[in-house]
Amino acid sequence: MKLTIKSLPIFALMAVMFSGCNNSKSPNGNRGALASTAAEKVYVPPGEHDEFYAFFSGGYSGNLTVYGLPSGRMFKEIPVFSQFPTNGYGYSEETKPMLNTSHGFIPWDDLHHPDISQTDGKLDGRWIFVNGNNTPRIARIDLKTFETDEIIEVPNSAGNHSSSFVTENTEYVVAGTRFSVPVPQKDISIKEYRGNFKGALSFIEVAPETGRMNLKFQIMMPGFDYDLSHPGRGKSHGWFFFTTYNTEEANTLLEVNASQNDKDFIAAVNWKKIEEYINNGGGTKMPAEYAHNVYDHSTHSAKSTIKKEVLMVDPTKVPGAVFLLPTPKSPHGCDVDPTGKYIIGNGKLSADLTIHSFGKMIAAIEAEKFDGDAYGIPILKFEDVLAGQVKSGGLGPLHTEFDGKGNAYTTFFISSELVKWNVETREVIDRQPNYYSVGHVMIPGGNSAAPFGKYAVAMNKITKDRYLPTGPELEHSAQLFDISGEKMELLLDFPTHGEPHYAAGIPAEILAPESQKIYRLEDNKHEFAALGGDETRVERHGNEVHVYMSMIRSHFTPDNIEGIRVGDKVYFHITNHEQDFDVPHGFAMIGANNAELLIMPGQTRTLVWEPGQVGVWPFYCTDFCSALHQEMQGYVRVSPANSDIKLSWSLGE
């Protein structure tokens, strides 16, 4: 063999390349595509931002928490259905109306399922809807301010669980009834449940520009338990699917009595057909009573209105509107794949998943292949609508999300695992254990037409030993998986607040640029705002005293008030004059039997104080606002009820 001088450097170069390859490979062994460590994948360096926002329901906290993914860092708790002393939500005069219902002021609820508004089946990031399960309500949270803008009560319902999912263009946000009730409510024996109790499905239209909600119609369904729901999309747009259990219509010991039927139903509702029916004058107006609470960002105040009527639709009067799809074993989650072709019933008492085909369902309906009816609603044949089953090998499937690449991810509560399977072939691809007993799983956009299939978060119901012990009561635990590869990789455990049932994720680049920094003072239309220093004053009307106060670094105007008497009802109307990002001021009054106020720049908030004791009582700023925060304080002199000390107020005198 003849080596020319010329070819030598080439060999030398190749040698370097090969040795280079070996060097880079050696520290990671043979882990191939998984060469990077989990720590690197979730590490967001100080000052840098997460790739996704994730909104976790707080369950029995009644509120919504905001996290970043992949770091698992919590950014905010948004008060929705629960009073929140942290910022005075539900305590301030402006926000108390948000928690009004037909049952009066309800300071708490059980928040279950967040869903982000959509346009063309894709997340548009304008609003997030959440449901209150206990005193049935739907709330809309604005994703510019991250504040609750609107809450509507759902009448004729109880246990508003199968919500709050939105249709493809946010035409509707939908609510259902988990606990069927007499409609209208009446005093009858609980034993008369069967046939007398009803389950209303509620379609709340959403105004395209403002997001304003309006209960357009309710469908009076048989007295089953409507558990979860999802909209059709693509071809199945115009339909909505609800899982049911307790088709036995048991009224006691449901754990046994509602588990007897081999199959319950998925109710398929053609809402477009019902919309057409009511637009042509169909439906019956029925007396009802429900609260509609709207927050206005220009007045910085909420108003509650009690509505008196609802349009009720009898599904048996609208041919082709509602069908029942037999689905095994008390199905829980009701999930529709991104193409809208498949409806997945997660039969929580079985090992298998039932996949219904939308196309087969339509064919069966057109061929009128019915297998009887339930209270006049046609039942389709299981075999006629079934696309197939996933023989998962797991136990207790609850919920399914999608990655947009043809795969589905189903949680199994009993066998405590996340299972990845192919939607078309229904073959299991991978399974990973969850610690412990997973409920929902969330992939950003994973219940929309366009998922962002990079991460999946499993929300576990049982925490046990995952963190340092904190006594008998523990926070729940979430687990983050990288789902970008063939196999799922567990990256991170992080605790979550309350009991997250479901969550919704969205790329940060959609929301972050829109996030509001301040409220403009010049747009403040609050009735009691003191916008200029000369508007600050104190007024007495009988035993009501209104303090028009302003705050700016680092003083209140006025900060000395005299002439208040025991028995007065003092309204502190306080306007934050800052117009700088992240400069809120707080207000706390000694002996106030409510909470503090945390007032954002440009905002006005009102706290009521009813002084019961003579003396000189201080108030102060609770948010460390500047180097002179500790000086941000004032005094109120409280005199006996019969005192004739004149009302006076001052600053710097």
Next chain:
Amino acid sequence: MILGSLLLLGLFEFPLWNIMLGAPQYPEPLGMNIYINGIKGVSEFDIQNIDGLNHYIGMQTIPKPREMWEFRVFPLVIGTMAALGVVIGLLGFFGKVNHWWFLGWFGLMAVLGILGMYDFNLWLNDYGTNLDPNAIMKMTRPNGRPMTYKPPLFGHQKMLNFDVDSWPHTGGYLMFAGMTLTLVAFFIGKKSKNIAS
């Protein structure tokens, strides 16, 4: 020459100068743009927020247009100089005046510019040193003398927790470019004169 003097009109649209204040608490710095007819915040509420911070150390508030005669006179001066430049340029083009007029305009503009800078510096000086005796924070230098807060006329300076940067802005650069063009016009005029003779 005409183009050069017309570039002065850019000062009616763009700021002459810019001062930015960044600090650990202000990752997005506060800033003010100085126009010939007033001072505006770079972001909507920057002026209010700068005033809010400055009240701790007893600085005066940033002047409104009606509070300084400069903001009335500067637009007149700039407008007049631009018009004068155009007239000289036209006369030069038709051969009525020679290139020395170009240099004369440049010289006058330079003198006015220097006077403007001098005046600006006087204001900065007053703004930074004429402090409220009842200021919340009275800082002293290591030598025991009271600290002053005059922003730099040109360049960067560290002031307490703030990094202050003061540089010309678009309008200023257009003015410099315009003045350079008139100087170029002078040399072109001189050269063509030489060739002609």
